[in-house]
Amino acid sequence: MNLATLAAGILTGGLYALIGLGISIVFGVLGMMNLAHGEFVIGGAYLASLLVIGAGWDPLAVLPLAMIAVALIAYPLQRYLLTPLLRASKTAPLVATFGLLLLAEALFQAAFGSHPKSLPAPYAAAGISVFGIRVQAVYLIAFALTVVLCAATHLLLTRSRAGTAVRAAAADPETAAILGINVGRVYAMTLAGAAALAAAGGVMTGVAQSFTPTSGLPLLLTGFAVMALAGIGTVGGVLLAGVTLGVLQSVAVALFGGGWSDVVVYLAFFLVLAIRPQGLFRRGATA
Amino acid sequence: MIRRLGPAAALLAVTVACFTAAPALSQGNLNLGVTMLTYLAIAQAWNMLAGYSGQVSLGASAFVATGGYATGLMLAHTGLSWPLAFAGAAIAATALAVLLSVPLLRLRGDYFAIGTLAISIALQSLISNWPWAGGASGLVLPVGGLPSGGKLFQVAVIVAAAATAVTLYTRQSGFGLRLAAIRDNEAAAAGLGVSVYRHRLAALLVSSAITGLAGAVVAFQFVVVSPDGIASVNWSLNAVLMTIVGGAGTVIGPVIGVLIVYYGLTWELQNQQTFSQILEGLLLIAVVRFAPRGVWPLLCASVRRVSDFRRTGAQEPAGEAPVTEDELSKDLV
Numbered sequence: 001m002n003l004a005t006l007a008a009g010i011l012t013g014g015l016y017a018l019i020g021l022g023i024s025i026v027f028g029v030l031g032m033m034n035l036a037h038g039e040f041v042i043g044g045a046y047l048a049s050l051l052v053i054g055a056g057w058d059p060l061a062v063l064p065l066a067m068i069a070v071a072l073i074a075y076p077l078q079r080y081l082l083t084p085l086l087r088a089s090k091t092a093p094l095v096a097t098f099g100l101l102l103l104a105e106a107l108f109q110a111a112f113g114s115h116p117k118s119l120p121a122p123y124a125a126a127g128i129s130v131f132g133i134r135v136q137a138v139y140l141i142a143f144a145l146t147v148v149l150c151a152a153t154h155l156l157l158t159r160s161r162a163g164t165a166v167r168a169a170a171a172d173p174e175t176a177a178i179l180g181i182n183v184g185r186v187y188a189m190t191l192a193g194a195a196a197l198a199a200a201g202g203v204m205t206g207v208a209q210s211f212t213p214t215s216g217l218p219l220l221l222t223g224f225a226v227m228a229l230a231g232i233g234t235v236g237g238v239l240l241a242g243v244t245l246g247v248l249q250s251v252a253v254a255l256f257g258g259g260w261s262d263v264v265v266y267l268a269f270f271l272v273l274a275i276r277p278q279g280l281f282r283r284g285a286t287a
Numbered sequence: 288m289i290r291r292l293g294p295a296a297a298l299l300a301v302t303v304a305c306f307t308a309a310p311a312l313s314q315g316n317l318n319l320g321v322t323m324l325t326y327l328a329i330a331q332a333w334n335m336l337a338g339y340s341g342q343v344s345l346g347a348s349a350f351v352a353t354g355g356y357a358t359g360l361m362l363a364h365t366g367l368s369w370p371l372a373f374a375g376a377a378i379a380a381t382a383l384a385v386l387l388s389v390p391l392l393r394l395r396g397d398y399f400a401i402g403t404l405a406i407s408i409a410l411q412s413l414i415s416n417w418p419w420a421g422g423a424s425g426l427v428l429p430v431g432g433l434p435s436g437g438k439l440f441q442v443a444v445i446v447a448a449a450a451t452a453v454t455l456y457t458r459q460s461g462f463g464l465r466l467a468a469i470r471d472n473e474a475a476a477a478g479l480g481v482s483v484y485r486h487r488l489a490a491l492l493v494s495s496a497i498t499g500l501a502g503a504v505v506a507f508q509f510v511v512v513s514p515d516g517i518a519s520v521n522w523s524l525n526a527v528l529m530t531i532v533g534g535a536g537t538v539i540g541p542v543i544g545v546l547i548v549y550y551g552l553t554w555e556l557q558n559q560q561t562f563s564q565i566l567e568g569l570l571l572i573a574v575v576r577f578a579p580r581g582v583w584p585l586l587c588a589s590v591r592r593v594s595d596f597r598r599t600g601a602q603e604p605a606g607e608a609p610v611t612e613d614e615l616s617k618d619l620v
Contacts, residue, residue, distance in 0.1 A: 088579065091396075103565060106564035221405065263409060273394065274393060
């Protein structure tokens, strides 16, 4: 194990944080486990592939478009399907998002086939030196993007009127509604925002690795692992948790071999969930 | 009395009928039957855990895999006879459940669901890295020592009947009522003197043992146990899909669910897998949205509405609905 392993872990962790951030926000605000989050990630990658592979665009140029497209799909899903279910019962949205997962997987399969795809970019396989440590350029870009998006999300939630509405709706939907906040719209905007973050993670994942219609589920679990580690309600905690997971994984691979990377992630996830359901980086229980 | 014993007698009659019909069935039908009975057993086990005790698990595959691998390892490495390996599956799955109950029973609601999902995936990747169990390519069972054809069908009938019997018992007993009380209002149930921990643990252990037995049947049928086959998350997902479509918290619901999801969508559309999965996804969303209690309670309700007075002993299953509606919490799917 050396510094390069550590650096690779930190940078991969950025990508995990980006995927976990959306899950964490949705659970924090809506109290809903979104099993379809991984499909938003892969959906972003597939939609981007239309322009990247089809028209030769640069993935980073397509990224905002993919974010908007996936957000536009997510908004009506929350507004007209999931929010009414959320009011009826607590487990119904979980099952419905599982239905969405199945549906999305099948649609990706039908539209794009089951062959692994990736998004070609000049920086996909290139390495660059940072402080004498060689890292993959795409992960460095993804990490920078994650930091920017995390900061933007944090500012949006804490410094804007819309963010205040979101936090009000999260704290007490009934009171927020009485005060004139359209909770249904806030919920839909929240899922749309989370989906946009997921799509950004998806495009970067697509550049760094290949993906198939069934890649969503492992990504979803990684996202849940990040959320479990971070606890609900802190954007900074999510970033820290993603990086922790990335480092843990790359250390495990360096020590035990490639097959163990998933084992470590899921075991860490499960242990944290079992021992500290409120997350590692958070004081006080919310569970 | 008849109300209590009627369903049990019906279950016994169906079980005996299936058991004796086995030699008369063709190989293709036997194979289809074993698959559907396996799904039924897993769905009923999930039904008991999620439908009655309110612990929504996404980790049934962990116990299918444990049962299947326990059977496979015993047969491949020790040369025990298959009935012993079959019993071993239940023991191994129960042992795993005991071990996991320590962290799992601290979790509730969505956390329980996600925790079980994490376990099943962790187990799948652990098995892939375990050379003694064949690693990623899996383990082939010695074909000679396995039950097959009619005998395997009979084993599957017994497992599915046991699973259904457990659900029936849960439905009719004080134990089941206490489980439902915990599901609906844990604090109130605890206040009335119900031991929440012990009841949740019992539901978890019984459900896991049955799922493990179903895993052994899968291992017998597939002859090979592999991380991508018997440890696949699809087992968990199908259990949820079938039970919720049919009606969680009812005895007949999972039967209807298996018929709709496996026979209707998977078997009949086996040449169009993508289309079949699209339908599954849409069906699940439609059921949760428009018939949140599932197809069976919906059916019962409409039958009752059409002919309220015609409900006699001969239509005993329809008698399930009134109790169910009272029992089933609004909080449940």
